Amino acid sequence: MATQTASRAGAGHYLAAIERAQRDRAHEPAWLRDVRRRAADAFGRMGIPTTRDEEWRVTNVAPMADTPFVAAPLATVSSEEVARFLVPGLAGPLLVFIDGRYAARLSAPGVLAAGLTIITIGDAIERAPASLEPWLARHSDSAVHPFAALNTALFEDGALVVVADNTVADLPVQLVFLSTVTPSPAISAPRVLVVLGCDSQARLVETFGSLGPARGFTNAVTEIVAGDGSVLEHCRIQRESESAFHIGHTAIHLGRSSRSSSHAFAFGGRIARHDAVAVLGDEGADCTLNGVYLAGGNQLIDNHTDIDHARPHGSSHELYKGILGGRARGVFNGRIRVRPDAQKTDAKQTNKALLLSAEAQVNTKPQLEIFANDVRCTHGATVGQLSQDALFYLRTRGIGLDDARSLLVRAFAADVTDRIPLEPVRAELERLLASRLPFLLGEEVPR
Amino acid sequence: MNGANHTMLEIKNLRARVGGKDILKGIDLAVGTGEVHAVMGPNGSGKSTLAGVLAGRSEYEVTAGSVTYNGRDLLGLDPEARAREGLFLAFQYPVEIPGVNNAYFLKAALNAVRKHRGDPEIDAMGFMALIRDKMALLDMDQALMSRPVNDGFSGGEKKRNEIFQMAVLEPKLAILDETDSGLDIDALKIVANGVNALRSPNRSAIVVTHYQRLLDYIVPDFVHVLSDGRIVRSGGKDLALELEARGYGWLEAEAQPA
Numbered sequence: 192m193a194t195q196t197a198s199r200a201g202a203g204h205y206l207a208a209i210e211r212a213q214r215d216r217a218h219e220p221a222w223l224r225d226v227r228r229r230a231a232d233a234f235g236r237m238g239i240p241t242t243r244d245e246e247w248r249v250t251n252v253a254p255m256a257d258t259p260f261v262a263a264p265l266a267t268v269s270s271e272e273v274a275r276f277l278v279p280g281l282a283g284p285l286l287v288f289i290d291g292r293y294a295a296r297l298s299a300p301g302v303l304a305a306g307l308t309i310i311t312i313g314d315a316i317e318r319a320p321a322s323l324e325p326w327l328a329r330h331s332d333s334a335v336h337p338f339a340a341l342n343t344a345l346f347e348d349g350a351l352v353v354v355a356d357n358t359v360a361d362l363p364v365q366l367v368f369l370s371t372v373t374p375s376p377a378i379s380a381p382r383v384l385v386v387l388g389c390d391s392q393a394r395l396v397e398t399f400g401s402l403g404p405a406r407g408f409t410n411a412v413t414e415i416v417a418g419d420g421s422v423l424e425h426c427r428i429q430r431e432s433e434s435a436f437h438i439g440h441t442a443i444h445l446g447r448s449s450r451s452s453s454h455a456f457a458f459g460g461r462i463a464r465h466d467a468v469a470v471l472g473d474e475g476a477d478c479t480l481n482g483v484y485l486a487g488g489n490q491l492i493d494n495h496t497d498i499d500h501a502r503p504h505g506s507s508h509e510l511y512k513g514i515l516g517g518r519a520r521g522v523f524n525g526r527i528r529v530r531p532d533a534q535k536t537d538a539k540q541t542n543k544a545l546l547l548s549a550e551a552q553v554n555t556k557p558q559l560e561i562f563a564n565d566v567r568c569t570h571g572a573t574v575g576q577l578s579q580d581a582l583f584y585l586r587t588r589g590i591g592l593d594d595a596r597s598l599l600v601r602a603f604a605a606d607v608t609d610r611i612p613l614e615p616v617r618a619e620l621e622r623l624l625a626s627r628l629p630f631l632l633g634e635e636v637p638r
Numbered sequence: 639m640n641g642a643n644h645t646m647l648e649i650k651n652l653r654a655r656v657g658g659k660d661i662l663k664g665i666d667l668a669v670g671t672g673e674v675h676a677v678m679g680p681n682g683s684g685k686s687t688l689a690g691v692l693a694g695r696s697e698y699e700v701t702a703g704s705v706t707y708n709g710r711d712l713l714g715l716d717p718e719a720r721a722r723e724g725l726f727l728a729f730q731y732p733v734e735i736p737g738v739n740n741a742y743f744l745k746a747a748l749n750a751v752r753k754h755r756g757d758p759e760i761d762a763m764g765f766m767a768l769i770r771d772k773m774a775l776l777d778m779d780q781a782l783m784s785r786p787v788n789d790g791f792s793g794g795e796k797k798r799n800e801i802f803q804m805a806v807l808e809p810k811l812a813i814l815d816e817t818d819s820g821l822d823i824d825a826l827k828i829v830a831n832g833v834n835a836l837r838s839p840n841r842s843a844i845v846v847t848h849y850q851r852l853l854d855y856i857v858p859d860f861v862h863v864l865s866d867g868r869i870v871r872s873g874g875k876d877l878a879l880e881l882e883a884r885g886y887g888w889l890e891a892e893a894q895p896a
């Protein structure tokens with residue numbers, strides 16, 4: 192069948208890459224090689240999805256199937272180039288990765304607080320594989336997420352963050368993944384694993400960026416295991432180039448009475464997709480998944496969220512806002528599952544999209560699968576345009592049309608940005624948002 | 639009265655339509671510098687349409703006539719250009735703008751106007767001092783400044799916010815569209831005070847109202863009656879008293895074309 196052939200043909204490049212990668216895995220422990228083999232098999236079975244896959248119905252990744260991505264050659268990057276991807280005023284450990292490889296020279300892990308361990312995944316595999324074994328690939332489901340499976344088969348490096356029981360790691364951990372412009376499009380597969388011990392607290396900021404008009408493919412997976420009573424604040428900023436491909440997967444597993452709040456921002460990518468998957472694995476967990484996505488030109492930005500209420504008394508809060516200009520397309524799919532056992536669940540999902548041009552489009556779909564009876568689940572979706580009345584009102588006060596539009600668009604996103612607890616991150620996101628607006632509103636591209 | 643002064647606003651044979659329907663059917667009105675004109679008239683007669691056309695609302699299509707403001711063609715200007723030139727519309731129904739902070743908005747507006755006048759941007763301190771003064775003038779709750787523009791404001795708070803903005807922006811020509819509706823008597827006095835504080839030989843105002851009582855506080859130089867898109871009667875402030883007593887029916891009857 193046509194799709195099968197297309198999928199196989201696409202997967203072919205990737206299977207070859209997996210094959211090559213396996214050659215230097217002799218030093219890896221048997222359990223890891225086993226995990227990778229199973230992921231590779233799962234990926235081989237699924238292949239690169241096509242629009243016939245329900246989960247990829249409107250997100251056509253055919254260009255990614257057709258491109259034979261290579262490994263990026265080693266690049267030399269200066270700290271000046273990296274600087275504009277750092278959140279200004281954000282103190283705390285910093286790890287920088289260039290094309291998926293750890294760049295010690297550009298990083299500043301600093302002196303870590305007691306109870307906080309940060310090492311690269313590469314180091315962890317070599318020196319402390321036991322610290323990975325209980326967690327790695329346990330909560331990102333390779334069986335149904337082809338790109339997560341691909342990452343598991345391919346990843347070389349990334350970060351392992353472990354917060355010991357009862358430890359409050361106040362300073363945010365900043366992880367920055369940058370792609371360079373390469374002669375042929377390159378693939379990188381960074382992997383992050385964050386393990387929060389019981390009653391611990393941590394903050395994590397992940398940034399994905401491009402140094403110039405990179406055309407490569409970032410296939411990222413972040414797994415977060417929030418132990419009982421732990422508290423996590425997570426922010427993900429995807430600001431790759433408009434010619435890049437980005438597929439991200441964030442898997443969060445919440446323990447008893449743990450609290451996780453995750454904000455995902457997507458600005459970049461020719462095709463960008465992020466899956467935020469949360470499992471409320473024990474009683475009384477509280478999960479927030481918020482996001483803002485901005486797309487202009489020919490960008491396609493897809494956000495899938497999947498919240499699995501597996502145990503009683505859990506609550507989840509979801510607020511996604513999309514801002515689309517030019518001929519861009521946005522996708523939001525929000526799945527909420529409430530298992531038979533998960534009584535007293537309280538789940539709320541809201542997603543709103545703002546279309547700034549006649550050609551911009553958005554597809555949104557809530558997907559509620561509720562198997563318990565004593566629960567409260569609400570969802571709401573709206574698609575709208577800038578209010579002409581509000582624009583006129585602002586203009587009658589002397590505010591120019593462009594400023595008025597920008598003000599209203601930023602106000603639309605403020606619902607989400609205002610909820611970011613870390614002030615420097617909030618300020619940086621507001622700045623990034625404002626700097627993208629001329630592009631979305633049809634003016635020149637910001638650099 | 640300053641009737642001898644030069645004309646700030648001159649409206650000639652203004653016709654406008656909205657949604658394919660003719661609303662303004664030939665308005666002639668001249669507002670001299672320093673004058674206050676009241677515009678009265680029944681519901682649906684076109685008062686807000688006139689105010690909207692003057693402020694530059696794009697849904698209104700001007701089909702004939704001209705409007706000259708301080709010697710310039712007003713209709714050729716964007717709404718923001720009109721505002722920067724000193725025209726201010728206090729809305730009959732102020733717009734709620736969730737997510738836009740009232741103070742931030744007003745500072746942006748003030749600086750846009752100042753920039754146009756060639757004045758330097760006002761700094762945070764200067765702005766705070768200015769709005770403290772104006773809030774005192776209008777007896778406004780400080781808390782409203784840190785809220786989104788008009789969002790969840792009561793009807794009276796919205797109207798007061800309009801006049802507060804006017805007090806900050808200090809326009810040359812203020813058009814108040816039923817600013818008195820929905821105000822209790824104390825609020826009405828306060829709002830009228832705010833308007834009167836701006837009265838000066840070089841500022842003018844058009845006050846749209848249904849009620850004589852506002853005109854007890856903001857005493858107009860002229861009163862006009864708008865009916866079915868035309869000004870059917872103009873007079874001094876006593877006309878408002880007559881309207882209060884007799885209603886509009888007699889004027890509409892008189893105005894019927896033969």
Ligand SMILES: Nc1ncnc2c1ncn2[C@@H]1O[C@H](COP(=O)(O)OP(=O)(O)OP(=O)(O)O)[C@@H](O)[C@H]1O
Nearest residue numbers: 656657659661680681682683684685686687688697
């Ligand atoms: N967008 C529109 N489409 C169609 N008709 C409109 C529109 N806006 C206003 N109108 C009509 O134009 C006429 C004049 O309306 P306008 O608001 O100017 O009246 P008004 O004199 O201000 O009335 P009021 O005293 O009730 O405020 C009314 O018949 C109104 O229904």
Ligand SMILES: [Mg+2]
Nearest residue numbers: 685686730816
């Ligand atoms: Mg009206």
